[in-house]
Every structure is written in structure tokens, then in C-alpha cells.
Amino acid sequence: MEKITEKTTIEIQKDGYYEYTVETIETLSFHVLKNVHAEIKLILKGSLELQQDILLEPSSSLHMLSMNECKDSKMNLTYHLKKDSELKIGYYELNENTCDLKAKFYLEENGASVDVVTTSITSAKKIYDIGCIHIAANTNSNMSNYEISKQHANYKITACGTIKKGAYQSKSHQTSRILTLHEDQRSEAIPVLLIDENDVEASHANSMGKMNAEDLYYLQSRGISDEQAKELLTMSYLLPITDVLDNEEVNAELVTMIRSRMGL
Amino acid sequence: MRKLVIKDLYVSINDIQILKGVNLEINNHEIHALMGPNGQGKSTLLSAIMGDPKYRIDSGEIWYDDKDVLSMSVDERSRAGIFLGMQYPSEIPGVNNSDFLRAAMNARLEKPISLFKFIREMEHAVDDLGMKSDIAHRNLNEGFSGGEKKRNEIIQMKLLKPQFAMLDEIDSGLDVDALKIVADAVQDLYDTQDLSLLIVSHYERFLDLTKPTHVHILLDGKIVESGDYELVSKIDNEGYEWLYTKYGVEKPSEKPALVLESCGANR
Numbered sequence: 001m002e003k004i005t006e007k008t009t010i011e012i013q014k015d016g017y018y019e020y021t022v023e024t025i026e027t028l029s030f031h032v033l034k035n036v037h038a039e040i041k042l043i044l045k046g047s048l049e050l051q052q053d054i055l056l057e058p059s060s061s062l063h064m065l066s067m068n069e070c071k072d073s074k075m076n077l078t079y080h081l082k083k084d085s086e087l088k089i090g091y092y093e094l095n096e097n098t099c100d101l102k103a104k105f106y107l108e109e110n111g112a113s114v115d116v117v118t119t120s121i122t123s124a125k126k127i128y129d130i131g132c133i134h135i136a137a138n139t140n141s142n143m144s145n146y147e148i149s150k151q152h153a154n155y156k157i158t159a160c161g162t163i164k165k166g167a168y169q170s171k172s173h174q175t176s177r178i179l180t181l182h183e184d185q186r187s188e189a190i191p192v193l194l195i196d197e198n199d200v201e202a203s204h205a206n207s208m209g210k211m212n213a214e215d216l217y218y219l220q221s222r223g224i225s226d227e228q229a230k231e232l233l234t235m236s237y238l239l240p241i242t243d244v245l246d247n248e249e250v251n252a253e254l255v256t257m258i259r260s261r262m263g264l
Numbered sequence: 265m266r267k268l269v270i271k272d273l274y275v276s277i278n279d280i281q282i283l284k285g286v287n288l289e290i291n292n293h294e295i296h297a298l299m300g301p302n303g304q305g306k307s308t309l310l311s312a313i314m315g316d317p318k319y320r321i322d323s324g325e326i327w328y329d330d331k332d333v334l335s336m337s338v339d340e341r342s343r344a345g346i347f348l349g350m351q352y353p354s355e356i357p358g359v360n361n362s363d364f365l366r367a368a369m370n371a372r373l374e375k376p377i378s379l380f381k382f383i384r385e386m387e388h389a390v391d392d393l394g395m396k397s398d399i400a401h402r403n404l405n406e407g408f409s410g411g412e413k414k415r416n417e418i419i420q421m422k423l424l425k426p427q428f429a430m431l432d433e434i435d436s437g438l439d440v441d442a443l444k445i446v447a448d449a450v451q452d453l454y455d456t457q458d459l460s461l462l463i464v465s466h467y468e469r470f471l472d473l474t475k476p477t478h479v480h481i482l483l484d485g486k487i488v489e490s491g492d493y494e495l496v497s498k499i500d501n502e503g504y505e506w507l508y509t510k511y512g513v514e515k516p517s518e519k520p521a522l523v524l525e526s527c528g529a530n531r
Contacts (some may be wrong), residue, residue: 021465055338216352217316217338220342221315221341222424224339224367229339232363232364232367233358235359236356236358239358240358
């Protein structure tokens, strides 16, 4: 695993799987060259104030898993997607620390598509601002946000899909699911769709609340303890992150990590 | 000997009294059928035995295997050998069917079941119920058809091996072939294991396949008639009408259908 500690631009020239650990830097850029298909696992550590720029050239694809292990972090991420490029990105935060994340996805040319998954467990302040901006026609975006708010959580997500004039036949979809585990927390989801073109598809879905008593009863009626039933239901908010990468080894590791957290 | 005993049970939901003094005894290896018109408390009785938190136990006792069931939590009841195949099983997005089943099996084992053994047992059960093998990887009941949900309940029953199983209208939503598959699976469990059953069903067909040893009729929160299989035939021929007269119970009025006289959109 390569450790990055200085300002850099990383050019991804070949297909393959890459792992990086990032500490104490301010800017980091990835540049995925034309027709290249890459998978990246990025581990963020320490206390970060990071500016990240990512460019996907035509017909390239990038699947990226960003695991935030920072004590506190402020991130400003910008993605530029060119013709027929495909980005799948997962942010994964299971720490108890503060985070301020801003991510903008610019679908700049025909046929570009992005799939964003965020999963987090919060017991501090977390602010997410995620936007998918459709500039060109036939572009797709899909956002799925999963949040578990514990005691003292102060979570806010703004998810915004923007379809600009000229981006006809584009699709912008988003879902946010927030599970609240305590009375003493504050969670907020703000779905926004800004549409300036006809012949497009857009949707948003939000759910927020405590665990469903009937679901708990059903699991318990099969002998699963109250605690484990809650863990199983919680896990459903974390597992979607294991679909981001194709790398089965890494995914298996993630599943094991999540499962062991849940005592399975 | 494992025995279920219910004494003078009163249960309510949202301050409405549903069960008004139910008494019932089910011995080891018996099949009891519970019949009766809708809304008389059949599902309530089964849910109360399982411990559904929606229902309030006002008074009475439930004993199973000489243990005080009402003092046990829902999961303890399950681990004690009680199972309820539900009328409307929950759909739980995000919880994978096989993760759930393995957790449920492990909950009653000292040593966790090996993955290999689990997969083999699961495949076997899925196959017996005539379901597609991808069911293991699908989310628990999510997007399942009514019939698939019911069959999934029986898969769970096969894997969890209860000693006392209750089936709440497990036959509704099943077509004739599926009904036979489910009935055969239940019969097979009864024949090969130390199992007693309490079955709620409206259909003679399912009861004809499972052949209950005892039949009860629940009316207005009480068991008013008990007998053998003859009672099933009587109900099938005569319906429930005679019961209302015999026991002086008012027949629940059928709600008049709501008529939409004019639609706002057409104004």
C-alpha cells in the first residue's frame, strides 16, 4: 500500500487495483486515463483538510472506496466525468469523529454515469453536501445515503441533483435512509432536485426513524436476542458499501469487518 | 413431557378485549386446528403465545414444558421450542435471508453451525419447499410474493426445528400445488420429529392434508366447541352460522361498502 504524504497528482495509466493511505496533505488529484478501468481503496488518516480533484477521461471507469478513519476531517471533493466514463464511489465512516464533506460530481459529457454510496455511523457532528450536476445529455446519477445516528449525533445531509439545460434524457435518483438509535440526537436530510430540462427522470426518497417494532419482533420470534436483532437491522445500513468494489478479497474483508462488529 | 397449557387467558389490543377466557391444553405430538369466523381472536391467541408486543395480556396463564411463558421474552420463547409461522411476515430490507437464518440457528446452539453444514441444510429446505435457490441471498421477505413468504416461514420452521409450532393461515395465498408442498413439508416434520402443532386455517383442504387430532372453534374470544376431525367437515358443510345462534353471539355486522358518489377530479 502506497502512503501519500505530499501534494500529488496520481495518474492511473493501467487497469488494476490500487491502495493508498493519505495523511496530512492538502491536495490530492487522481487522473484516470482514457479506456482505463481502475479500482482504488483510499484510507484517510489523521486530521485532514483535503482538496481532492478527480478526472475520468472518456470511456474510463473508476470504482473507489474511501474509508475515512480521520480524527476530524474537512474535505472538498470535485469529480469531472467525461464521455461514457463510469464512476462508482463509496464513502465509509464508522468513526465517532467530526466530518465536513462536500462532493460535487460534474457529468460533463454524454453518457457519463456516477453511483454514490455513503454509509456512516455518527455520534458527533457530520455534514455532508453531495451534488450531482448533469451538464451533458444521457447522463446518470444515483445517490444512496445510509446513516445511523447514535447519541449526540448531529448529522445533516444535503443531496442535490441538478439537471442543466441540454442534459436531456438524463436520470438523477437519490435515496437517504437514516436510522436513529437515541432520543438525544439531531438528524436532517435535505433532498433537492433542480431541473432545467424536459425529457428527464428524477426521484428522491427519504426515510428516517427508529427501528421498526414489528421487524424486531419478527427477528426475535426466531430466537434472535433483542441486541442481536438490532445489530442485524443496523447491518442493513452498512452492507451496501461492500458492493462498490469488484475486488472480492477487499469486499470479503469489509463484510467480515462489519459482521464481526455485529457479532455474527 | 412437553405440554402447552393455557388457563383463562384474557388479551386485549388498543383497549379492545379480544380474548375473554381461553383455556386450552396441547399435549406432545398432537395437531390442533383452531377454526372460527374472522375477527374472533384466532390470530390474537397465536400472537399472545409468541409474545407479540402489540397485544396486552390482561390476565391468565400460559405454560409450556412447565415453564411460565408469559414471563419469557419473545426470543426466549423461540429458543424454548415455540414457533409461529406468521400470517403476514415482515419484509426486512437489508437483512439477508441466510444471515438471518444462520443467526437464528446459532441462537439455539452452543457451538455455531459450520458454514458448510448450514448451506447444505438450507439448500435441502429450499429444495423441499420448491423454491429457487437464490432465496438464500435475497433480503428477508423483501419483494417476495404472498406464497413465497409463506413458504419461507416453513423453511425457517424446518431449520429451527421447534417442538411446538403454530401456523397462522399459512395456507392463504398459496395455490393448490403450493398448498400440497407446504402441507407435505409440515406433515413430514410432524412424522419425523417430536412436534406438536396449532394450526389456524379456513380451508378444509389444508386440514384434510394435515389431519388434526383435535379441532377447536373460537367464538367471541372463547373456545366454544372442541372435537375431532368431524368438526372440520361440519364447518365445511354448514359454515359458522349455527354457532351464533347456539351461543347467542351477535354476528359481526358487515361493513357497507364505501360508495364514491362523485369523484372530485370529474367535477
